[in-house]
Amino acid sequence: MENEKDVLGSVGGAESQERKADFIRQMVADDLKTGRWNGAVCTRFPPEPNGYLHIGHAKSINLNYGIAAEFGGRFNLRFDDTNPEKEEQEYVDSIIADVRWLGADWEDRLFYGSDYFQQMYEWAVELIRKGKAYVCDLNADETREYRGTLTRPGKDSPYRNRSVEENLDLFEQMRKGEFPDGSRTLRAKIDMAHPNLNMRDPIMYRIVHEHHHRQGDQWCIYPMYDWAHGFEDSIEGITHSICTLEFENHRPLYDWFIDAVNEGRTDDGSGPWGRKIHHPQQIEFARLNLTYTVMSKRKLLRLVKENYVKGWDDPRMPTVSGMRRRGYSPSAIRNFCKRIGVNKFNSTVEMALLEHCLREDLNKTSARVMAVLRPLKVVIDNYPADQVEELEAVNNPEDPSAGTRRVPFSRELYIEQEDFMEEPPKKFFRLAPGREVRLRYAYFVTCTSAVKDAQGNVVELHCTYDPATRGGDAPDGRKVKATLHWVSASRACRAEVRLYDNLFTKENPDDVEEGQDFTAHLNPNSLETLRDCFVEPSLTRAKALDRLQFERLGYFCVDPDSKPDALVFNRTVGLRDAWARIQKTQTE
RNA sequence: UGGGGAAUAGUGUAACGGCAGCACAACUGACUCUGGAUCAGUUAGUCUAGGUUCGAAUCCUAGUUCCCCAGCCA
Numbered sequence: 329m330e331n332e333k334d335v336l337g338s339v340g341g342a343e344s345q346e347r348k349a350d351f352i353r354q355m356v357a358d359d360l361k362t363g364r365w366n367g368a369v370c371t372r373f374p375p376e377p378n379g380y381l382h383i384g385h386a387k388s389i390n391l392n393y394g395i396a397a398e399f400g401g402r403f404n405l406r407f408d409d410t411n412p413e414k415e416e417q418e419y420v421d422s423i424i425a426d427v428r429w430l431g432a433d434w435e436d437r438l439f440y441g442s443d444y445f446q447q448m449y450e451w452a453v454e455l456i457r458k459g460k461a462y463v464c465d466l467n468a469d470e471t472r473e474y475r476g477t478l479t480r481p482g483k484d485s486p487y488r489n490r491s492v493e494e495n496l497d498l499f500e501q502m503r504k505g506e507f508p509d510g511s512r513t514l515r516a517k518i519d520m521a522h523p524n525l526n527m528r529d530p531i532m533y534r535i536v537h538e539h540h541h542r543q544g545d546q547w548c549i550y551p552m553y554d555w556a557h558g559f560e561d562s563i564e565g566i567t568h569s570i571c572t573l574e575f576e577n578h579r580p581l582y583d584w585f586i587d588a589v590n591e592g593r594t595d596d597g598s599g600p601w602g603r604k605i606h607h608p609q610q611i612e613f614a615r616l617n618l619t620y621t622v623m624s625k626r627k628l629l630r631l632v633k634e635n636y637v638k639g640w641d642d643p644r645m646p647t648v649s650g651m652r653r654r655g656y657s658p659s660a661i662r663n664f665c666k667r668i669g670v671n672k673f674n675s676t677v678e679m680a681l682l683e684h685c686l687r688e689d690l691n692k693t694s695a696r697v698m699a700v701l702r703p704l705k706v707v708i709d710n711y712p713a714d715q716v717e718e719l720e721a722v723n724n725p726e727d728p729s730a731g732t733r734r735v736p737f738s739r740e741l742y743i744e745q746e747d748f749m750e751e752p753p754k755k756f757f758r759l760a761p762g763r764e765v766r767l768r769y770a771y772f773v774t775c776t777s778a779v780k781d782a783q784g785n786v787v788e789l790h791c792t793y794d795p796a797t798r799g800g801d802a803p804d805g806r807k808v809k810a811t812l813h814w815v816s817a818s819r820a821c822r823a824e825v826r827l828y829d830n831l832f833t834k835e836n837p838d839d840v841e842e843g844q845d846f847t848a849h850l851n852p853n854s855l856e857t858l859r860d861c862f863v864e865p866s867l868t869r870a871k872a873l874d875r876l877q878f879e880r881l882g883y884f885c886v887d888p889d890s891k892p893d894a895l896v897f898n899r900t901v902g903l904r905d906a907w908a909r910i911q912k913t914q915t916e
Numbered sequence: 917u918g919g920g921g922a923a924u925a926g927u928g929u930a931a932c933g934g935c936a937g938c939a940c941a942a943c944u945g946a947c948u949c950u951g952g953a954u955c956a957g958u959u960a961g962u963c964u965a966g967g968u969u970c971g972a973a974u975c976c977u978a979g980u981u982c983c984c985c986a987g988c989c990a
Contacts, residue, residue, distance in 0.1 A: 348930055348938090350929095354932095411990070413989085414989070467988090468987080471988070472987085475986060478918055478985075479918045479919095480918085482986090509988085510988065513988055523918055523919040523920090525918095525985055525986050526985070528986090534988035536988080550988090552987095553989070554990095557990085573921070573983075574985080575984095576920060576984070577919080577985050579920090580920090619927085668928060668929080669928070669929050671922090671929080672921070672922060673921080674922080677927075677940095678927050678928075678940070678941070680927080680941055681928065681941085684941090687952090687953095696950080725950085725952095755951090758951090767949095768949060769949075799949090801949075809951095810951080811948095811950065877950085877952085879950050880950045880951080880952070881950090903950075903951090903952050903953095904951090904953090905951075906951040906952085907951045909951095910951080
């Protein structure tokens with residue numbers, strides 16, 4: 329623990345562990361130092377259950393959970409379920425699973441904003457009594473007209489000066505369901521000329537006769553976000569209510585509502601209105617944007633509904649469930665979230681950074697295995713036809729404790745088509761006529777001939793092997809420039825492999841021509857399915873979502889569609905490929 | 917044209933009046949039974965113009981550019 333930044337007790341510990349604290353953590357540390365919240369730190373992740381979580385939500389979860397964990401505070405998971413028209417139990421379930429998978433722990437603090445509806449209702453009645461809220465009979469169109477514009481002030485609703493008694497009575501009737509949807513609202517009486525549009529008598533409640541996924545038909549009036557959110561935070565004792573930048577304009581309202589309830593209340597609870605309620609601090613940070621994908625729920629919903637992808641968990645989606653199916657690990661995502669930082673200005677992180685974090689984690693943790701995606705048959709002419717050897721292969725060179733396994737070797741093998749060239753260009757080190765290469769963990773082999781079909785395509789290779797190089801080393805010390813992966817033709821298992829690429833061809837899919845939308849830049853080759861792949865036999869034991877490295881190819885995981893007799897793998901991400909870069913510069 | 921925010925290498929971030937640093941990307945090279953990993957190195961930055969100061973990314977003034985707000989969505 330460094331002492332150059334000596335702050336109070338455990339607070340100092342938490343702070344100095346974070347070498348470069350972002351502005352929010354600095355704020356939390358300052359609050360702890362000044363005793364603003366009496367030592368409490370309580371954050372929350374408050375999703376609306378109207379869609380699946382994506383990598384942008386992961387950033388928020390990581391921030392909120394990370395702060396609570398680092399400062400010895402609490403982290404709540406709370407559904408902000410105030411709009412029954414958009415919300416579904418399916419989304420609640422997926423969000424719970426995703427937050428848990430990401431490693432954030434809310435312990436026993438899973439809450440629903442809708443469980444606080446009765447308390448919110450009572451506070452609304454209190455505002456009416458204080459003359460700070462009124463029932464308005466304007467319809468949606470009229471309300472918009474009265475609101476004014478960005479540059480023109482609004483004008484007062486004709487219903488703004490109803491008596492407290494009339495407002496109380498009308499609001500009670502609204503709650504009882506005596507009015508149709510949209511016919512009335514409850515509004516805060518603030519200032520119709522306020523330069524911040526959110527303060528022009530914002531709507532607190534609207535009438536919606538709709539079944540709620542959790543509250544059933546108990547309510548037909550539903551609170552608006554601004555009215556509900558601060559109270560949800562207040563009730564739970566949230567200290568730092570962290571949200572995204574677009575809510576900056578809402579902060580004055582967040583504060584106004586809590587202050588309005590607190591007006592006339594006292595610290596000790598004496599007086600007619602009782603004790604003051606807790607007033608959290610709202611803090612805003614910038615959303616995550618990533619190149620080559622889209623992040624808004626609306627656009628992701630369209631991709632699903634219009635069948636551009638196969639569902640919310642399609643491995644091409646930036647959703648948490650899609651990334652899980654793609655083969656991402658929670659720690660890779662967490663690490664990415666740490667690296668991108670937290671700020672107050674919009675930025676777009678390169679997909680390359682995400683992929684770097686992915687490879688960094690997978691390199692350390694995933695078992696190596698051999699698989700041939702585009703097979704080319706190889707016959708080792710001087711190897712006995714009936715012989716099969718079990719050769720020892722290292723499971724993970726980065727982790728000796730992962731041990732070794734045995735891989736069958738036989739006279740007929742498959743290698744990757746792209747590992748052979750009849751006329752190799754400069755810098756191509758792999759197999760070619762007359763050239764010797766190593767088969768990984770097996771033998772040195774030399775290509776003696778290539779068999780072609782009628783169209784001139786190479787369909788089979790003949791090689792000889794050097795028995796003295798068993799295991800992969802030449803006793804005479806001679807070197808080869810390439811090592812190829814391979815599988816035994818007789819022992820390998822057939823598998824389907826799904827190769828994924830960016831969903832969009834443009835870094836910013838929203839950068840479109842007049843009249844187009846983001847779908848104009850969908851990548852037609854974002855999914856390529858290979859059905860004639862071969863994998864080493866050890867893979868029949870792999871379970872759904874197991875993460876592996878196919879040597880020299882990339883990281884792959886077992887798709888949930890996979891069955892022991894019909895294996896299916898997803899390519900999570902390719903290995904960095906120096907040869908591909910050489911090829912690219914040669915063709916340019 | 918009202919109000920609220922924000923600008924640091926290609927990208928993402930650090931600096932809290934005192935040597936502009938880190939990571940990703942790109943490029944060199946070394947090493948390698950994965951053209952992976954690893955290691956060493958290179959390229960590259962304070963939105964503009966003034967001012968304060970011994971000293972400015974940081975403070976002041978003016979400007980420029982970008983983002984958000986006119987849902988009975990969140």
